Amino acid sequence: MSTTRKNNLAQSLQHAMTLWARGDQDAALAITQALFDDAPANEQLALNHSGLLLHKQNFAAAMACLERHQTHAALSPALLANLAIAYRGLDQHDRAIETGAQAVQAAPEKISAWNAWGLALMAAERYDEAENVFREGLIQHPDHALLKHHLNEALEKQGKGDDSTRWSPIGSLLDDAHAFSKEGNPVAAEALYRKAVHFNPEHPQTQSRLGLFLMRFGRIDEARPVLEKAHALNPRCPTTSHFLSLTYAEKPARPNGAYIQQLFDGYAGHFEKHLVEGLKYDVPVVLSKALLDRLDSPHQASVLDLGCGTGLIGEQLRSLVAAIDGVDISEKMLEEAKQKGVYQSLHQRDIRDFLNDNPARWDAITAGDVFIYCGEIDDIVQSAHDHLNQGGWLAFSVELCGGESYTADPTTGRYLHSKAYLERILAPRFDQLAFEPAVIRYNGGEPVEGYLVFAQRAASDGLAARTDVDSSGVG
């Protein structure tokens, strides 16, 4: 097969997976069906197509697909495992057990083969044999979460299960699901999240992880009850609360600070690798450069970096300005920033509280990729204005939405701002405004459109007084 054809095929399969994860199973299956019809001897296509059919519990169609492939090529161990699952779903127990055993014989290193064989025996109510299969599988794959959970089920069916055999840690199931998700297989990821929930329905984090996964793919209605359950089990998890609040029509104007803190404390260690290298985030570079171009005497300028994170903006500006102060809500992000040694001072505060409590003024205030975590920013913009020296600049980035206001994106948990909203809150307060269109980052390979915004405080108080009048609507 030519490289171009292989690439096209991989792209089509990826597209089908994404459609599936977004809840459009029929469209996904139409793609894999067409691809498979075109090349029924292709093992990858047989695996993907039969896999999706099995997830949809269309066992007869999965069996037909695999038997058709078999007329072109011998079934690989992975396909044997799928065929065993199809037979099990059709209550063809003997064939399921035989095929599962064949899969294990061909590839004992494949966990799916052990599971297919053991579960076929479970379905035939041959629990003692299933127990032995799972135990043997565990010799090959010690501590594998699914095998352990299935062994537990086999023991419970025989009345042998007790607290000493019950398998509770679910970390590795969730880790495996996360790994599948990261490597672009959301179908396998969802199956594992659901398995984890099935085995641990009262575990709040498991429910929450499934709910967040569904949110990411825009399946809000499915996510809501899962997140509600997670929230009922642990009302104090800020991430669950944040995303649950985004499933309702009335969304909060701001996220809670604890959510932002939890998010970035967990993100700090790999923030730069993920955002800069992975998602091509270059706001600190372009925002800093465009700000320096606007400052009259950059070398004498003092800068406040709101939501400074790991210090990427500080790194860009430090050798070119007089001093930079940083503020961020996340302790772990600040630890990374501290190591760069570019900030004169660093403060662990919410930016609203910091500005409210601090009388100082700066020549420039930056906020790179921060307001997307703040929602409504009228008050921040006002405070920033008041903390700028006359003629000073506020420079920040936003992700863009249409309309007149700002909105929360339930799939990412971030906030988007419209140009109309930004103009409405900035124009009455600032003298000069500039909106520079920019790609803020890439999401799943797609550019996220936004603006770099530059707002200059008037050089004299006269204009500030005039804008006050403007904003009150008088004159």
Ligand SMILES: C[S@@+](CC[C@H](N)C(=O)[O-])C[C@H]1O[C@@H](n2cnc3c(N)ncnc32)[C@H](O)[C@@H]1O
């Ligand atoms: C995406 S990072 C950007 C970091 C940095 N500005 C940059 O461009 O690399 C967003 C940062 O804003 C911080 N942040 C978000 N909302 C905040 C708030 N209300 N108060 C303080 N920090 C906040 C987060 O903790 C995080 O470090």
